[in-house]
Each structure stands twice: as C-alpha cells, then as structure tokens.
Amino acid sequence: MVMTAEERQYDEMMDRIFHPRHIAVVGVSSQGVGFGSGIVRALINIGFEGSIHCVNFRGGEFLGMKLYRSVTEIHHTIDFAVITTPAETVPAVLEECLQKGIAGVEVLSAGFSELGTPEGVALEEEVRRIARRGVRVVGPNCFGIYCPRSGLTLLPGPDLSRKPGSVAFLSQSGGMAIDLGHLGKWMGVGFSKVVSFGNGADLRETELLDYLARDRETATIAMYTEGVEDGPSFLAALRRATAVKPVILYKGGLSDAGSRAVTSHTASMSGSRAIWESLVRQANAVQVTSLPELVQTCLAFSMIPHREYHGISVVGGGGALGITACDAAERYGLAIPPLDEAISRSILDVLPKPGSSAKNPVDAANPHVPPPILKKALMEAARDPAIDLQILIQLLYHYAYAAGFLGMSVEEATPFEELAEAVGDVVRETGKPVLLVIPNNKQGLDALDVEETRRKTRQAFLEQGVPVFDEMEDALRAVRHVSSYSARKKEVDRE
Amino acid sequence: MVMTAEERQYDEMMDRIFHPRHIAVVGVSSQGVGFGSGIVRALINIGFEGSIHCVNFRGGEFLGMKLYRSVTEIHHTIDFAVITTPAETVPAVLEECLQKGIAGVEVLSAGFSELGTPEGVALEEEVRRIARRGVRVVGPNCFGIYCPRSGLTLLPGPDLSRKPGSVAFLSQSGGMAIDLGHLGKWMGVGFSKVVSFGNGADLRETELLDYLARDRETATIAMYTEGVEDGPSFLAALRRATAVKPVILYKGGLSDAGSRAVTSHTASMSGSRAIWESLVRQANAVQVTSLPELVQTCLAFSMIPHREYHGISVVGGGGALGITACDAAERYGLAIPPLDEAISRSILDVLPKPGSSAKNPVDAANPHVPPPILKKALMEAARDPAIDLQILIQLLYHYAYAAGFLGMSVEEATPFEELAEAVGDVVRETGKPVLLVIPNNKQGLDALDVEETRRKTRQAFLEQGVPVFDEMEDALRAVRHVSSYSARKKEVDRE
Numbered sequence: 001m002v003m004t005a006e007e008r009q010y011d012e013m014m015d016r017i018f019h020p021r022h023i024a025v026v027g028v029s030s031q032g033v034g035f036g037s038g039i040v041r042a043l044i045n046i047g048f049e050g051s052i053h054c055v056n057f058r059g060g061e062f063l064g065m066k067l068y069r070s071v072t073e074i075h076h077t078i079d080f081a082v083i084t085t086p087a088e089t090v091p092a093v094l095e096e097c098l099q100k101g102i103a104g105v106e107v108l109s110a111g112f113s114e115l116g117t118p119e120g121v122a123l124e125e126e127v128r129r130i131a132r133r134g135v136r137v138v139g140p141n142c143f144g145i146y147c148p149r150s151g152l153t154l155l156p157g158p159d160l161s162r163k164p165g166s167v168a169f170l171s172q173s174g175g176m177a178i179d180l181g182h183l184g185k186w187m188g189v190g191f192s193k194v195v196s197f198g199n200g201a202d203l204r205e206t207e208l209l210d211y212l213a214r215d216r217e218t219a220t221i222a223m224y225t226e227g228v229e230d231g232p233s234f235l236a237a238l239r240r241a242t243a244v245k246p247v248i249l250y251k252g253g254l255s256d257a258g259s260r261a262v263t264s265h266t267a268s269m270s271g272s273r274a275i276w277e278s279l280v281r282q283a284n285a286v287q288v289t290s291l292p293e294l295v296q297t298c299l300a301f302s303m304i305p306h307r308e309y310h311g312i313s314v315v316g317g318g319g320a321l322g323i324t325a326c327d328a329a330e331r332y333g334l335a336i337p338p339l340d341e342a343i344s345r346s347i348l349d350v351l352p353k354p355g356s357s358a359k360n361p362v363d364a365a366n367p368h369v370p371p372p373i374l375k376k377a378l379m380e381a382a383r384d385p386a387i388d389l390q391i392l393i394q395l396l397y398h399y400a401y402a403a404g405f406l407g408m409s410v411e412e413a414t415p416f417e418e419l420a421e422a423v424g425d426v427v428r429e430t431g432k433p434v435l436l437v438i439p440n441n442k443q444g445l446d447a448l449d450v451e452e453t454r455r456k457t458r459q460a461f462l463e464q465g466v467p468v469f470d471e472m473e474d475a476l477r478a479v480r481h482v483s484s485y486s487a488r489k490k491e492v493d494r495e
Numbered sequence: 496m497v498m499t500a501e502e503r504q505y506d507e508m509m510d511r512i513f514h515p516r517h518i519a520v521v522g523v524s525s526q527g528v529g530f531g532s533g534i535v536r537a538l539i540n541i542g543f544e545g546s547i548h549c550v551n552f553r554g555g556e557f558l559g560m561k562l563y564r565s566v567t568e569i570h571h572t573i574d575f576a577v578i579t580t581p582a583e584t585v586p587a588v589l590e591e592c593l594q595k596g597i598a599g600v601e602v603l604s605a606g607f608s609e610l611g612t613p614e615g616v617a618l619e620e621e622v623r624r625i626a627r628r629g630v631r632v633v634g635p636n637c638f639g640i641y642c643p644r645s646g647l648t649l650l651p652g653p654d655l656s657r658k659p660g661s662v663a664f665l666s667q668s669g670g671m672a673i674d675l676g677h678l679g680k681w682m683g684v685g686f687s688k689v690v691s692f693g694n695g696a697d698l699r700e701t702e703l704l705d706y707l708a709r710d711r712e713t714a715t716i717a718m719y720t721e722g723v724e725d726g727p728s729f730l731a732a733l734r735r736a737t738a739v740k741p742v743i744l745y746k747g748g749l750s751d752a753g754s755r756a757v758t759s760h761t762a763s764m765s766g767s768r769a770i771w772e773s774l775v776r777q778a779n780a781v782q783v784t785s786l787p788e789l790v791q792t793c794l795a796f797s798m799i800p801h802r803e804y805h806g807i808s809v810v811g812g813g814g815a816l817g818i819t820a821c822d823a824a825e826r827y828g829l830a831i832p833p834l835d836e837a838i839s840r841s842i843l844d845v846l847p848k849p850g851s852s853a854k855n856p857v858d859a860a861n862p863h864v865p866p867p868i869l870k871k872a873l874m875e876a877a878r879d880p881a882i883d884l885q886i887l888i889q890l891l892y893h894y895a896y897a898a899g900f901l902g903m904s905v906e907e908a909t910p911f912e913e914l915a916e917a918v919g920d921v922v923r924e925t926g927k928p929v930l931l932v933i934p935n936n937k938q939g940l941d942a943l944d945v946e947e948t949r950r951k952t953r954q955a956f957l958e959q960g961v962p963v964f965d966e967m968e969d970a971l972r973a974v975r976h977v978s979s980y981s982a983r984k985k986e987v988d989r990e
Contacts, residue, residue, distance in 0.1 A: 173815035186939040258821030320668035326753030
C-alpha cells in the first residue's frame with residue numbers, strides 16, 4: 001500500500017499520540033486524590049518509559065514532582081496530554097495545549113454533552129472547535145488510550161499487560177475498554193492500541209477506523225459503539241477496513257431501553273437494529289452481541305488462520321460433551337462429520353474400553369486419558385480431509401480426584417504441560433488449528449487449587465499457540481465468525 | 496394430593512432405593528482398582544450413613560471389609576446394590592439380587608446396547624426381563640444415584656454436597672449428572688435426588704418423572720435426555736408434572752451429528768428437533784440448550800418466587816453494563832422501564848456525580864459505591880410499581896485497585912458481607928427478588944485473591960437468599976424461564 005505524504009504526516013501525528021516520549025497530566029492534586037494523580041500513578045506503575053510532567057494551576061508538588069501551573073510552563077516538548085480538570089476548565093486548558101504544540105490530548109473529565117444540558121452541549125462544541133485548530137482530542141468523558149508498547153494506560157489500568165499484540169480496540173465506553181483490556185490479558189488477546197473515546201467530540205470511530213486499517217501494528221480491529229456520528233462515512237470506512245483486516249463490531253443500545261440508556265451514557269443516537277444489522281452485514285463486519293463474545297472472537301482471529309472452516313473434529317472424555325458440541329455446531333453452521341472408517345478404527349485402537357467411541361465426536365470415555373493417546377487421536381483425525389479444525393475438550397477438575405488418590409497436588413496430577421506440548425506439535429505438524437475447551441464445573445472455595453492449575457493450563461496452551469475457551473459453544477461461535485468473515489472476504493476479493 | 500395404596504407401596508420401594516440403610520457393592524477388587532472399589536471409597540468419603548457390604552466372586556478383603564462371594568451370602572437385608580462387574584456377568588448378579596429381595600440396583604458397567612452389537616442388545620434385554628420380575632434397575636452404562644440426604648453418590652462423586660435441596664435431576668448421561676452435581680454445589684443449587692440412568696433398561700424418564708412430580712422433597716425437576724422411549728407416555732407424564740412443579744428439559748442430540756453421537760452414547764433414537772420442541776412447548780416444560788443454562792435455570796427456580804416478571808431495574812456501576820443489560824433484556828422479552836421520576840430523582844440524590852444516571856439502568860458511575868448507597872437505590876427502585884425484580888451488577892475485581900491503594904488484601908477491601916446483608920434486607924423488606932451479577936474480567940494467575948473474594952461474595956449472597964450469576968445475560972435468561980413457566984401455568988390452571 002503506497003502512502004500519500006498527507007497520510008504519512010497524519011500517521012506521524014498519531015504516533016506522537018500513541019507513543020509519546022513526553023506527556024503532561026493536567027489536574028494532578030498535590031494530595032493525590034482524583035483522576036489526575038490516579039493516572040500519574042497508573043503510568044508510573046505500568047512502567048511508562050517517557051517523561052511525565054504534572055500540572056495544577058495552584059502549583060505545588062506530587063510524588064516529589066513539581067506541579068507546573070500550566071502546560072505552557074513546561075520547558076520540554078510535550079507530545080500528549082491527559083486532562084482531568086473539571087469540565088468548565090477544559091477549553092482553557094486545551095487552548096494552552098494547542099499553544100504548546102501538543103499533538104493530542106485525552107479528556108477524562110465528564111460533564112459534557114452526556115448531561116443532556118445546553119451548557120454541557122455548548123462546552124463540548126467548544127472543545128471540538130479548539131481541536132479543529134490543531135490539537136486532536138480523545139474524549140471527553142472517556143478512559144483514554146491504552147498502548148502496551150508505549151505504556152500509555154487507561155484509568156485505572158496500572159495492571160494491564162505491557163505485551164503488545166495485534167488487536168486494536170475502539171470503544172465509546174471506558175468501562176468496556178478497561179474490561180476488554182483485563183479480559184485480553186489472561187485470555188491471550190494482545191493489543192496494539194486501545195482507544196476509549198467517550199463522547200467523541202473530535203477523534204472517533206470513522207477516522208480511527210481508517211487509521212487502524214492502515215496501521216501495521218494492527219491485524220484485527222474490534223469496536224464497541226453506541227451510535228456512529230455519520231452512517232454513510234462510517235459504512236465506507238468499514239468497507240475499506242474489512243477489505244484488509246477483520247473488524248469485529250459490538251453495538252450497544254439496539255433495544256429501546258438500551259437506546260435510552262445510551263443517551264445518558266455517551267449522548268449518542270443509537271439507531272434502529274434493522275438498519276444497523278444490514279449495514280454491518282453489507283460491510284462484512286463481524287457482529288457480536290456481548291463482551292465475552294467480543295473477546296472470544298478477538299482471540300480466534302488473532303490465533304487461528306483466517307480461512308473457511310467446515311468440518312470439525314471434537315476429541316475429549318464424556319459422551320454428552322460430544323453431543324452438546326454437535327448440537328452447538330449445527331447452530332453455528334459447522335459440521336462434525338463422521339471420520340473416515342480406517343482413521344476411526346486406528347483411533348479406537350488406542351482409546352480405553354469399554355465406553356469409548358471414535359466416530360466423531362471422539363469420546364475418550366474418561367477424563368484422564370494420557371496426553372500421548374490424545375495426541376494420537378488428534379494426529380489421526382487431522383489426516384481426514386473432511387476435518388479443517390479440531391477441538392479438544394478437557395474437564396481438568398477431574399484430576400482433583402486423581403490427585404487425592406495419588407497423594408499429589410492437583411497441579412502435579414494434571415499433565416497440562418505435556419498435553420500442551422503434544423497439542424502444539426499436532427498443530428505444527430498438521431497445519432490444522434486445535435482449540436482447547438476447559439469448562440470448570442468445580443468453582444467452590446475448596447477448589448482454588450483446581451482454578452490455579454486451570455490458569456496454568458491456559459498459559460501453557462497459549463504459549464503453544466493454542467487458543468483456550470471456557471465452553472464448547474464459545475469456541476464454535478468464534479470459529480464460525482472467522483470462517484464467515486474469510487468466506488465473504490474471498491468473495492469480495494474476487495469481485 | 497391423595498395417594499393410592501399402590502402409589503404408597505411404590506414410594507416405599509423407591510425410598511429403599513434413594514435412602515437405603517444397607518447397600519451392597521458388587522465387583523469390588525481387593526486390589527482397590529476399578530469402579531467397585533471407587534464407589535465404595537466415594538460412599539465412605541461422602542459419609543454414607545448406612546452399612547456397606549462388598550462383594551467379589553473370588554472373596555478376599557478390601558479396606559478391612561470382608562468380600563462376600565455373592566449378595567446371597569450377606570446375612571443382612573440389603574435395600575440397594577451397586578453392580579460394577581463386566582457386562583456379561585450382570586444378569587447372573589441381578590438374579591441373585593432378586594433372590595435376596597433387594598429393592599433396586601444401579602448397574603455402572605458399560606458394554607450393553609450402546610455398543611450397537613446384537614450381543615450388547617441381547618444382554619440389555621436380559622437385564623430388563625429380570626428387572627420386571629421385581630428388582631428395579633438404574634442403568635446400565637450410568638453413574639448411578641446421588642442423594643445428598645442419604646449419602647448415596649455418583650461415580651466418582653466423593654466430594655458432592657451433602658446439603659439436601661429441592662431440585663431433582665434425571666440424566667441419561669452420567670457425565671452430565673456429575674457435572675450438574677458439581678455446578679450445583681458452588682452455585683447454590685441443592686438436590687433432592689439425582690439419577691443418572693444411562694441406557695435406561697428399566698427405570699427411566701417417564702416413570703421417574705411421575706415419581707418426582709409426587710415427591711415432596713422435590714420442588715423443581717431438571718432433566719437431560721438424549722431420546723425418550725415412548726413419546727406419548729412421556730408427554731402425558733410431562734404435562735402431569737408441569738401442572739404441579741416446573742420441569743426443565745435439556746435435550747441432547749437434536750442436530751444430525753448429535754443424533755448420530757447419541758446412538759453410540761446411550762443407544763437412544765433422538766428424534767427430530769421440530770417434534771421435540773413442539774412437544775416441550777405444549778407441555779409447558781422449560782427448554783434449555785446447554786449445561787450452564789440448565790444450572791442457571793435451576794438456580795432461579797429454586798431461589799425466586801414463581802411469578803411473572805415484566806419490569807426489571809438494573810443497578811450497578813458502568814454505563815455500558817446497563818446498555819448491555821437493556822439489549823439482553825429485549826432478547827428475552829423483559830423490560831427495563833424508565834423509573835418513576837420522583838424515585839429516579841431520589842436515587843440520583845445519593846449517587847456520586849458526575850457520570851451517574853438514575854433513570855434505569857441506574858448507573859452508579861463507579862464500581863466502589865458503598866453498600867448503603869446501593870441499598871438506598873434498590874429500596875427506592877422497588878417502590879416503583881413497574882418494577883417486579885431487580886438485578887445488581889458488581890465488578891468486584893475493581894476492588895483490587897482499592898486494596899493496593901489502601902494496603903489491604905482484596906478480601907478486606909471488598910465490602911461483600913455488608914453488601915450481601917443490605918441486599919438481603921431489600922429482598923425481605925420489598926418482597927421483590929434481587930439477583931446479583933458478578934462478571935470476572937480479571938482471571939490471571941496474579942488475581943487468584945480476586946477469585947477467592949468473589950467466591951466468598953457468592954456464598955454470602957446465597958446465604959441471604961440472593962441468587963448469583965456470572966453474566967447479566969445468564970441472569971435475564973433464567974428470569975425469563977421462571978416468568979414464562981409461571982405465566983403459562985396460570986393459564987393452564989384457569990383452563
């Protein structure tokens with residue numbers, strides 16, 4: 001893709017915003033209360049590597065740092081500023097940021113158009129006017145920017161991951177941004193850039209979508225929106241973006257009550273469900289309807305090849321688990337076809353008997369089947385040309401019995417490292433992805449050790465490049481999203 | 496309900512099966528391997544209070560207990576027997592049980608009709624013929640009976656709860672029975688009787704449904720089936736049961752692949768989706784499509800009044816959470832109506848500002864709102880006649896920040912006991928149920944303390960009679976099931 005000079009200049013400006021070397025936080029209390037000192041602490045704790053300059057119009061000190069009375073007093077160049085002062089002071093602060101040559105700011109303060117008052121709306125209009133003169137604004141009424149590479153973080157966010165990934169997230173809701181940040185950390189979704197843009201007075205969905213479609217650090221774009229500003233422009237940007245990478249959309253406020261709630265949340269008009277859904281379908285965006293579905297879909301897109309998936313093999317212990325998988329697969333338009341007879345026989349050869357079955361689903365009859373046997377079953381099933389992807393389901397908590405019986409800890413009794421390596425080998429040798437599903441039916445206070453082992457299992461599989469889901473249905477739905485996007489993209493590419 | 500003499504006699508027989516004073520386990524290895532010794536250990540560990548007699552045709556000893564060569568050698572009366580010997584030996588063992596006057600047995604052994612071989616089918620037919628002569632059979636190819644009151648437990652099941660409850664569960668799948676047993680333990684669903692009946696050679700869905708409809712210990716019946724034996728009889732029993740208590744049905748194998756998998760699991764014919772679904776609707780059974788949905792629905796039926804619910808208030812921190820709730824409510828035919836203006840104003844008075852909203856959803860703007868304020872909001876919202884039920888959503892993991900800041904443990908920083916008491920008071924004072932929703936977006940290895948506090952929170956709320964769900968959508972769907980059943984039952988009662 002050849003870039004125009006204008007695009008290059010624009011991207012350099014955005015780079016100062018996402019990877020600032022010097023930032024200012026305006027509205028830091030010397031007593032350490034409020035959003036300003038909160039975000040300074042968060043930046044220090046997450047290990048932001050640039051310099052941090054604190055501003056309070058009264059002056060003073062915070063954590064041994066001087067409090068400047070204005071950004072204009074700072075000798076340094078400032079790339080990015082965080083504004084946390086009361087709403088009515090924001091326009092004046094913004095004027096100073098403009099004067100200082102700051103590329104962009106995030107306004108965490110609330111009290112603008114979301115109040116629904118003429119004063120709030122007017123104040124936001126003023127912010128927009130100043131922004132148009134050359135200082136880009138994220139917010140107001142937002143949690144800001146999270147960028148693992150640079151160490152910019154959301155409010156509160158000191159414990160978000162510093163490991164960069166390839167998923168970008170645009171969110172009108174700050175809560176949704178911080179929640180996805182946390183979910184991604186343990187589920188294995190890494191982020192390139194997360195932007196909570198709140199009321200979106202200046203920078204918002206359409207422009208950011210175009211930027212992220214071009215961004216080399218971003219391979220998948222996820223988005224939570226409560227209402228877009230300009231439908232036709234957004235649709236055009238969405239088409240441009242989905243032509244090069246998947247865009248996963250979660251739209252809040254499609255119901256009547258939800259639409260009413262949107263107004264007091266981010267002051268958006270949420271629009272009708274029918275219009276929205278057809279818009280999304282036309283543009284080949286992936287539509288999800290909950291935060292868990294959003295993160296599961298991000299996980300699948302960032303860990304398995306973007307292909308069409310039809311035939312799936314399900315391997316695990318417990319007949320009903322396999323039946324549940326079949327029923328759920330049908331709901332998502334996927335097939336769990338019978339395995340080739342010779343392959344089925346060679347799998348049945350290694351499974352414990354009686355009680356096992358190797359037709360697909362492969363029911364290993366008990367939950368403690370050793371890793372080499374499961375590996376053999378997966379390797380064999382992958383030989384079947386009707387199989388595009390495999391799902392391994394393991395009820396890990398059953399190892400708690402084995403542990404008791406053998407006088408071991410749950411972690412010692414659970415061969416999760418061996419199993420993760422075996423499954424990693426299967427994926428590398430067959431080129432067909434495997435997903436792990438680990439429901440946890442044992443979540444009592446007496447089973448925290450089971451949970452700990454389960455979390456270690458998740459990590460071990462993620463390190464092998466194997467995505468992990470809590471429930472079969474979640475895994476199948478995520479596969480379906482990847483498959484549908486890939487099929488439609490192939491059509492579009494041909495057109 | 497007046498009982499016939501025949502029913503009384505039948506129930507006495509069933510009582511010997513579910514609450515046996517003396518049981519025999521047939522097929523106990525003196526080396527302590529296999530299902531027989533497993534179930535003996537499980538019965539001892541769970542604290543079964545009757546006497547246990549072990550049988551092995553070779554004689555010997557296990558855990559210091561004599562191994563009888565046959566049940567007929569035992570001097571005691573035996574109420575119930577567990578058979579774990581190889582399939583081909585089961586008919587002979589069963590004959591001895593009949594001779595001994597045992598009321599019922601469970602056959603854990605596999606190797607019958609589920610194999611799909613003529614030998615397997617013939618063996619099962621033989622079991623059925625012996626059963627008809629006067630010894631009732633649960634199984635074969637099952638995990639048996641779990642009865643918290645008597646201490647009968649499933650295989651493995653030594654750690655299932657001994658606290659009796661009012662939910663009965665009939666399951667063709669043993670795995671599903673043990674999974675639900677575990678899920679119920681921490682989610683707060685207590686069981687009267689759980690029966691995994693596997694291939695169902697003798698006792699199965701229709702007869703057991705009639706029995707449980709009459710059973711005073713059972714207020715809610717749940718069921719996992721892969722295929723009923725006799726559609727019309729089952730439908731009639733289902734109607735009789737739903738006329739007196741809710742019946743929650745989870746049907747496996749409704750898809751083509753699932754139907755195929757059913758055959759090798761419990762040898763049932765699973766039937767078509769359309770026929771099944773109309774049958775279920777006609778009979779006012781509650782249909783669910785996954786195990787998580789099954790247990791969540793049991794929880795709601797056992798903890799909230801069986802009424803129609805229309806208007807719901809949602810209280811919690813985070814605007815997007817409320818919007819998500821509205822959208823999900825619409826999917827389940829529930830309303831989140833705007834609160835009465837005076838009530839809304841009095842709630843807004845106590846909420847932190849800016850950023851909060853009290854229209855419904857009530858957005859408390861931050862996740863650390865003190866319990867007395869949340870109590871006030873719930874008490875006020877309950878005054879609105881348009882509100883039938885309330886949902887409180889809390890992102891408890893945000894207390895981890897407060898804990899860090901205050902130098903406390905997460906448990907110390909989270910006011911879960913105070914909040915549980917406050918919410919319990921609201922339910923008692925208003926007569927309108929409250930559900931708690933506690934998503935956990937922070938499930939890393941570094942946040943096991945968050946999980947521990949979350950589990951304690953769940954317990955504290957359950958002790959106050961407040962059901963707890965992981966996700967908003969789960970709570971709303973469960974409410975919908977209770978409401979729909981209650982509405983339809985009212986109609987049927989009128990007819």
